[in-house]
Amino acid sequence: MRAAVHRAVEELLVSDPGELTLPAVATRAGVHPTTLYRRWGSVGELLADVATSRFTGDLVVPDTGSLRGDLERWAADVAADLADPDTLALLRAAVGVGESGACACIGDREEQIGSMLDREAARGNAVPTVERATDVLLGALYYRAVFTETPGTPEWARSLVDVLLPR
Amino acid sequence: MRAAVHRAVEELLVSDPGELTLPAVATRAGVHPTTLYRRWGSVGELLADVATSRFTGDLVVPDTGSLRGDLERWAADVAADLADPDTLALLRAAVGVGESGACACIGDREEQIGSMLDREAARGNAVPTVERATDVLLGALYYRAVFTETPGTPEWARSLVDVLLPR
Structure with a gap:
């Protein structure tokens, strides 16, 4: 689930960065929005989580x-x-x-x-x-x-x- | 007008950064939203304009x-x-x-x-x-x-x- 949500964030940032909201991420990842709100609370926390994954262990x-x-x-x-x-x-x-x-x-x-x-x-x-x-x-x-x-x-x-x- | 709009952006960034939209800036600055769309086109262009002013000639x-x-x-x-x-x-x-x-x-x-x-x-x-x-x-x-x-x-x-x- 986490991988699908992270991938949805990365795809939305490329295709439609102005529309990066938890509901849009949920739709793209095929996850219920409530699950996202419960786990990450806000787009800010979700983005920080994606960035931590992306910039850790990659080099x-x-x-x-x-x-x-x-x-x-x-x-x-x-x-x-x-x-x-x-x-x-x-x-x-x-x-x-x-x-x-x-x-x-x-x-x-x-x-x-x-x-x-x-x-x-x-x-x-x-x-x-x-x-x-x-x-x-x-x-x-x-x-x-x-x-x-x-x-x-x-x-x-x-x-x-x-x-x-x-x- | 430009000064009032810039000030509205700076105030919104402090009080309510998640709500920085052209209509919200227009309301706060007492300007019609159409005027903002015509002059700046988007929040991105307005923010770039505010940043240029803020970081030029200040030091x-x-x-x-x-x-x-x-x-x-x-x-x-x-x-x-x-x-x-x-x-x-x-x-x-x-x-x-x-x-x-x-x-x-x-x-x-x-x-x-x-x-x-x-x-x-x-x-x-x-x-x-x-x-x-x-x-x-x-x-x-x-x-x-x-x-x-x-x-x-x-x-x-x-x-x-x-x-x-x-x-």
């Missing part, structure tokens, strides 16, 4: 043997993900419903940065903080995707790692 | 005598602006309506970065590109405001300048 944390290599590959993967129009439609809609929806669009990406930094630290090397790496990488990647019309290319995404880890 | 570009000083003061001002709940409500709603609304939330802030960099270049000093400064400063500032629950403090905002201009 593989690279293991190239160096922090620079890991972060470069990962940043390019995030940029490619956010360049997808359907992903952006979900992201914008989730931001539109408020703080919980917006936070859900980060999923496990800060944790993924943490795990790459931890691995480098375990190799005995100095690493930036998760906060700083998040500012520089996720900040630029999400800003460019959401607030500009410039697509984030893989080359550009990799170049952000040079800002975080000057050569 | 003074500092002139402290050094690029570092200018950017530090300016970044702290942007962080303070984005920490305001009413500002965030407008920003989230504008992002929610799509690309034009989201882009409107940057207003003239990239141009402001450009003017600070140009002034430093005119003093004969090397400067980063506007693109890189935007990635690091606006990226982190907007990301933290929109996608996290952590407020951007003035100290944190100033510390971003050290990433862009290593000491």
Whole structure:
């Protein structure tokens, strides 16, 4: 049932974003509206749930043997993900419903940065903080995707790692 | 008329964000709905117009005598602006309506970065590109405001300048 409802939300965001209501989602998913109201309460909570699923566990944390290599590959993967129009439609809609929806669009990406930094630290090397790496990488990647019309290319995404880890 | 409509949008975003429709704005602004439809066409276009006004010309570009000083003061001002709940409500709603609304939330802030960099270049000093400064400063500032629950403090905002201009 949850999968059918999530899929209905994603389809409506593409076909008819202005009509994203719980009754419309219920019709499309073939579920009684009451069930949706009971389980999610509002479109905002449902969108946050969809965003959490969508942005969690979707990227593989690279293991190239160096922090620079890991972060470069990962940043390019995030940029490619956010360049997808359907992903952006979900992201914008989730931001539109408020703080919980917006936070859900980060999923496990800060944790993924943490795990790459931890691995480098375990190799005995100095690493930036998760906060700083998040500012520089996720900040630029999400800003460019959401607030500009410039697509984030893989080359550009990799170049952000040079800002975080000057050569 | 435009000022009354903009004010009505800002008030509705605070009091009743789920009910932001052109008829509701018209009632609150004391304007006939047809006038709003004719001038703005949709809530999305109206929100983009309100966001453009709100985020353009609202910050003074500092002139402290050094690029570092200018950017530090300016970044702290942007962080303070984005920490305001009413500002965030407008920003989230504008992002929610799509690309034009989201882009409107940057207003003239990239141009402001450009003017600070140009002034430093005119003093004969090397400067980063506007693109890189935007990635690091606006990226982190907007990301933290929109996608996290952590407020951007003035100290944190100033510390971003050290990433862009290593000491």
